[in-house]
Amino acid sequence: MTAPPDGDASAALLEQVRNALQDSTPLRIQGSNSKAFLGRECAGEILDTRSHRGIVSYDPTELVISARAGTPLSELHATLEAAGQMLPCEPPSFGAGATLGGMLASGLSGPRRPWAGAVRDFVLGTRIISGSGQHLRFGGEVMKNVAGYDLSRLMAGSYGCLGLITEVSLKVLPKPRQCLSLSLEMTPGQALAKLAEWGQQPLPISAACHDGERLHLRLEGGAGSVAAAHERLGGEPLDAGYWSQLNEQQLDFFNPGLPLWRLSLPHNTPLLALPGEQLLDWGGAQRWLKTAATASEIRAAVSAVGGHASCYSHGLQDSPFQPLAPTLLHYHQRLKAQLDPQGIFNPGRLYAEL
Incomplete structure (x- = not known):
């Protein structure tokens, strides 16, 4: 074509x-x-x-x-x-x-x-x-x-x-031959610990998100590997449409309200002490934060662990993307x-x- x-x-x-x-x-x-x-x-x-x-x-x-x-x-x-x-x-x-x-x-x-x-x-x-x-x-x-x-x-x-x-x-x-989505009840801290453990094992995980109450997983691959992982992990069935809703920011979490921030963090970063509501995506490496905290407060907390933060609420910040260090800005220019x-x-x- x-x-x-x-x-x-x-x-x-x-x-x-x-x-x-x-x-x-x-x-x-x-x-x-x-x-x-x-x-x-x-x-x-x-x-x-x-x-x-x-x-x-x-x-x-x-x-x-x-x-x-x-x-x-x-x-x-x-x-x-x-x-x-x-x-x-x-x-x-x-x-x-x-x-x-x-x-x-x-x-x-x-x-x-x-x-x-x-x-x-x-x-x-x-x-x-x-x-x-x-x-x-x-x-x-x-x-x-x-x-x-x-x-x-x-x-x-x-x-x-x-x-x-x-x-x-x-x-x-x-496209993967088999796809199965699961939901498991656990705290955000437990989810981060489990994901760190599972990341060292040959599990066919292709998506992981914690919504504050439950950990949602997507398993993809051959029928045998997906079935074996399901048997091991357990959990309740989850509608596969969840991942599209997450990706397109159509979940209730993303409804208008407090300013929305995207936090990009190193793998296995513990929960951050920031006010507001958080949704953990990418196994915890990407976190969505709805908060009234200031940009300086958010970026100070995120920078302390080696990450960066971008504001997804239009017009709220003059610098919505993480400010660049002087040397990096020089190279960009x-x-x-x-x-x-x-x-x-x-x-x-x-x-x-x-």
């Missing part, structure tokens, strides 16, 4: 970028805007990628799919589903029109991330329009081509600040200057200094 040849849509994007460079006009890159609530506000002329869409190539036997940035994620998932394959990183959509470009630019991964890998781990190659007005290709369509200074994976989590993504090649995997010398792509979306 392939899309029509790259033509007018690609040329229109390139022309808009070149005109912006000529006039020093900042550009605000967007697809469906499903992730507009993340990051800082940025001003500029809207550059909409959705006209540049379509699957460029897909051969299920090669486990590689290439598509244009404006391709809806729903279309990508449907194509892979028909061949019994999937994006292992489970990127959230946060909206029906979410695009492939937004998936890569935000770099967000779902419940399977600790066991399968992040979005960037499955990126084989990209095409981007650079800040010098060139349409460039990086990486390739097979794993062996990914070597050296990997600019393709650098696009993951860049929020459009480094260039305009026009095409992405991704490694995909077969140098990279931005190399790839986007005029600073026209999503200025300030990640940090005010970029």
Whole structure:
């Protein structure tokens, strides 16, 4: 299955970028805007990628799919589903029109991330329009081509600040033959201890979340290994739709109320003494916190254990992403200057200094 040849849509994007460079006009890159609530506000002329869409190539036997940035994620998932394959990183959509470009630019991964890998781990190659007005290709369509200074994976989590993504090649995997979700009653502390223990054992766990009262697990793999793990772990059946609701922030926990923070923590970090309500995802490595605590209080507690915190409540913080250390910020600024010398792509979306 392939899309029509790259033509007018690609040329229109390139022309808009070149005109912006000529006039020093900042550009605000967007697809469906499903992730507009993340990051800082940025001003500029809207550059909409959705006209540049379509699957460029897909051969299920090669486990590689290439598509244009404006391709809806729903279309990508449907194509892979028909061949019994999937994006292992489970990127959230946060909206029906979410695009492939937004998936890569935000770099967000779902419940399977600790066991399968992040979005960037499955990126084989990209095409981007650079800040010098060139349409460039990086990486390739097979794993062996990914070597050296990997600019393709650098696009993951860049929020459009480094260039305009026009095409992405991704490694995909077969869907697991068996999938079973379980729920076990235990405290958060007990859950963290059990997950640390199970992490040293060959159990087919592919998702683990504690909601404050119960530990929810997903087992995936061959029928025999899933059945054996179920017999050992016990627990009550859990609707498999729970993981999609968690990933898309549709659980009751995410209902509007107190500010929402995402805490990213090292593996096996104990419970943090922070006020509010917490939901433990990724086996405890990702924690969602609803709290009235200040940003400085949250970040002090998280930094003390080697983690970082991002605010998911739009407009609440001028710096919603974890502030960078001076040395790291310096490197980010140098990279931005190399790839986007005029600073026209999503200025300030990640940090005010970029």
